[in-house]
Amino acid sequence: MGVNVEKVLDRAAGTLLGTACGDALGVPYEFGSAPYDPRQGPEPIGGGLGDYAPGEWSDDTQMAMCIARVAASGxxxxxxxxxxAIASGFLEWMAGDPADVGNQTRALLTPMLADQEWTEGAVAGIAARMTQRARALHESTGHTAGNGALMRTAPVALAFLDDRERTAKAARRIAELTHTDALAGDSCVLWCEAIRTTVLTGELVGPEAGLDLLPAPRCEAWAALADGSWRDGGPAALRGNGFTVTALYAALHAVEQAAEQAIEQVDDRDREHAGASEDTFRAGITTAVAIGGDTDTVAAIAGALLGARVGVAGVPAAWRRVVHGWPGMDAEDLTRMAGKILRA
Structure with a gap:
C-alpha cells in the first residue's frame, strides 16, 4: 500500500501543532503555578512560571523551533x-533572555554566552564545543538526564521519515548537544520512532517500537517500558517528571488514556477511525496536565505524538487560533514549517 502524501503532511503538521498546543495548555499549571480545576480541564490562559501571554508556548516549543527551522531550511x-545551526539557534534563543529556562539548559548555555563563544549567525564548530561542555557538566554533576532534550525532539522525527536508523542517530546526537546522560538520548530515540511511525502509518505507535534502535546494553534500562511495569504506580508515580524517563512515561500515559477513551466512544464499525478527533487530543492533554509537575513539558511531549495521530483537524480549533510564540510564529506558520521539513 502506498503512502498518502497529503495525509502524511497533515500528520506532520499535527505533530508540530500538537507540541505547541500541549505546551501552551500546560504553561499555566507548571509546578502548581495556578490552581487546576479538573472539571474544566486546562485552558491556554498564559501565566505560569514565565508569565506568558494566553496561548503562548514556552521553552519546550521554543527550543523545538531551533531544530525545526534548520530542518525546514534544507x-x-x-x-x-x-x-x-541548531546549536547556534539555542544560543540565539538564550541570548534573547527567554522567560523560563530549564536549570540544566541554563547552566550550559549561559557560560557559553558569557565566554563569547557565539556571535550572531551560525558558528562553525559550535555544536562540538557545546557537546563538550555538556559532557563536562555531566562529569561534574552526574545529573544530565533532565527532560529538556525530550521536550524538543519532535521535529527530529519529521526530518528523515523513511530512515529509522538515521532518525535515531540524529535524535541522540541532538540530545547530546545539551544532555549527555544516555537516558536522555534513549528517550529521544524512542519518542522520535513513535512519532515517525505514527506520521507515516496513521496508526498510533508507542515508543516501545524503538527499543531495537538502542544499543543492546541500554535496553535493560528500559525493561519497564518493554514489560509495561511502569504503569504499576499509576499517575501519582509520574509526578517527578523532570527526569526524562518519568517524563516519557507520563506522556505515554496521557496518550494511552486518550486512545482508550476514543475506542470506548465508538462502536466496532468505527474502531479503525477512532482516535483522530479533537476529543482524543483534548483528553490526552487533559490527562497530561492533570498528572502535575512539569505540566508544559509533559503536555508538549504527549501533544507531539497525539498530533501525529490526529493531524491538524484533530487539534482543537480554539487552541490553534490562539497558540503562538518565539520566534514570532503561530499555528499557520507551524503548518507551513512542517511542509517545508518534509519537502526538504
Missing amino acids: VSIDSPEGLD
Whole structure:
C-alpha cells in the first residue's frame, strides 16, 4: 500500500501543532503555578512560571523551533553544518533572555554566552564545543538526564521519515548537544520512532517500537517500558517528571488514556477511525496536565505524538487560533514549517 502524501503532511503538521498546543495548555499549571480545576480541564490562559501571554508556548516549543527551522531550511540536521545551526539557534534563543529556562539548559548555555563563544549567525564548530561542555557538566554533576532534550525532539522525527536508523542517530546526537546522560538520548530515540511511525502509518505507535534502535546494553534500562511495569504506580508515580524517563512515561500515559477513551466512544464499525478527533487530543492533554509537575513539558511531549495521530483537524480549533510564540510564529506558520521539513 502506498503512502498518502497529503495525509502524511497533515500528520506532520499535527505533530508540530500538537507540541505547541500541549505546551501552551500546560504553561499555566507548571509546578502548581495556578490552581487546576479538573472539571474544566486546562485552558491556554498564559501565566505560569514565565508569565506568558494566553496561548503562548514556552521553552519546550521554543527550543523545538531551533531544530525545526534548520530542518525546514534544507540543511540536514545530522550534518556538521546542521548541528552547528541548531546549536547556534539555542544560543540565539538564550541570548534573547527567554522567560523560563530549564536549570540544566541554563547552566550550559549561559557560560557559553558569557565566554563569547557565539556571535550572531551560525558558528562553525559550535555544536562540538557545546557537546563538550555538556559532557563536562555531566562529569561534574552526574545529573544530565533532565527532560529538556525530550521536550524538543519532535521535529527530529519529521526530518528523515523513511530512515529509522538515521532518525535515531540524529535524535541522540541532538540530545547530546545539551544532555549527555544516555537516558536522555534513549528517550529521544524512542519518542522520535513513535512519532515517525505514527506520521507515516496513521496508526498510533508507542515508543516501545524503538527499543531495537538502542544499543543492546541500554535496553535493560528500559525493561519497564518493554514489560509495561511502569504503569504499576499509576499517575501519582509520574509526578517527578523532570527526569526524562518519568517524563516519557507520563506522556505515554496521557496518550494511552486518550486512545482508550476514543475506542470506548465508538462502536466496532468505527474502531479503525477512532482516535483522530479533537476529543482524543483534548483528553490526552487533559490527562497530561492533570498528572502535575512539569505540566508544559509533559503536555508538549504527549501533544507531539497525539498530533501525529490526529493531524491538524484533530487539534482543537480554539487552541490553534490562539497558540503562538518565539520566534514570532503561530499555528499557520507551524503548518507551513512542517511542509517545508518534509519537502526538504
